[in-house]
Amino acid sequence: DAKTTQPTSMDCAEGRAANLPCNHSTISGNEYVYWYRQIHSQGPQYIIHGLKNNETNEMASLIITEDRKSSTLILPHATLRDTAVYYCIVPHSSNTGKLIFGQGTTLQVKP
């Protein structure tokens, strides 16, 4: 799996956009970028994934740079319930399904 680098922690004011960066400079051409989050004491939750084009769903937007070496997850209007650990994962294209969760970014949304 491509190595990913994320900041250890970030703060965001409630109602503002939360922008979570991820570096994946060793990503290969056919490898996707996935984002999950884990709220304390719960199982991880899938958020979004993408290959090269920007993606948007009801939860978030994913912006991938043109060279695909980094990406940003955007929560457009963060709420207190978005406080969680966010994981950026790039599984190898031949991966049999294993996800490697690193330390992720702890996002604290503050009132």
Add this chain to the structure above:
Amino acid sequence: DGGITQSPKYLFRKEGQNVTLSCEQNLNHDAMYWYRQDPGQGLRLIYYSQIVNDFQKGDIAEGYSVSREKKESFPLTVTSAQKNPTAFYLCASSHQTGIAMQPQHFGDGTRLSIL
């Protein structure tokens, strides 16, 4: 509602005892996974199964066993050979992997503790 159900939510094991954690899904997913999470750590893969009656070891399979007799079910047994079983166990499922790995959907986990 479709989803993954893990039971029990909390489980206590005595020394030398085997315990089985249940995982059931009604998402019609082919692939299922078991992960272990220790406090403050990421997830580590124990076993996975891409199809009924077939499964493979993950990174930390020693002391664990699984079965996949039905598509919907993937129980995990923590045996007495697992010397440090206290952890948060998470089950996940996904459609069959391909070029674009399918997103995994997780249960709410089982917390296992040693008495």
